[in-house]
Amino acid sequence: MIEPLLVSASGWLLLSTIEHSRCERIIRQLNAEADHADRLGPQDWDERLRKCRDSGIVKGPSGFGSRGRIIATLLPPEITERPVALGLVYKGDVEVDVDRMGDVLRGAVSSLSLPMGRSHSTDYSSILAA
Numbered sequence: 001m002i003e004p005l006l007v008s009a010s011g012w013l014l015l016s017t018i019e020h021s022r023c024e025r026i027i028r029q030l031n032a033e034a035d036h037a038d039r040l041g042p043q044d045w046d047e048r049l050r051k052c053r054d055s056g057i058v059k060g061p062s063g064f065g066s067r068g069r070i071i072a073t074l075l076p077p078e079i080t081e082r083p084v085a086l087g088l089v090y091k092g093d094v095e096v097d098v099d100r101m102g103d104v105l106r107g108a109v110s111s112l113s114l115p116m117g118r119s120h121s122t123d124y125s126s127i128l129a130a
Contacts, residue, residue, distance in 0.1 A: 006030050008063025010072040010085040016052035017083040057102050062089045071101045
């Protein structure tokens with residue numbers, strides 16, 4: 001069984017990197033194909049995408065048939081040609097400090113070496129325009 005992006009936190013994070021009108025079309029299609037219980041209204045989509053874009057980090061179901069949870073962030077576009085989510089997956093029934101895990105992820109990503117004079121960014125518009 002193939003799980004759609006809508007059932008994983010990292011899926012939402014990756015969707016948040018897509019230009020808004022294109023992302024809306026993709027979500028409408030995924031929503032139409034989803035089980036009735038998994039469907040979301042437009043306000044819910046917009047809110048989830050806004051949170052992903054604003055925070056740059058997501059927490060939620062890991063998807064892929066797992067009952068695990070994930071906390072994920074995006075690698076900076078200077079490092080990858082396409083948006084890539086980097087995450088830590090943990091058992092859903094294990095209590096973890098997700099805020100601390102988020103700090104660890106942010107620290108790891110910010111410590112990545114970039115070419116001289118470049119800083120980390122979350123703007124994927126130049127990559128997605130290609």
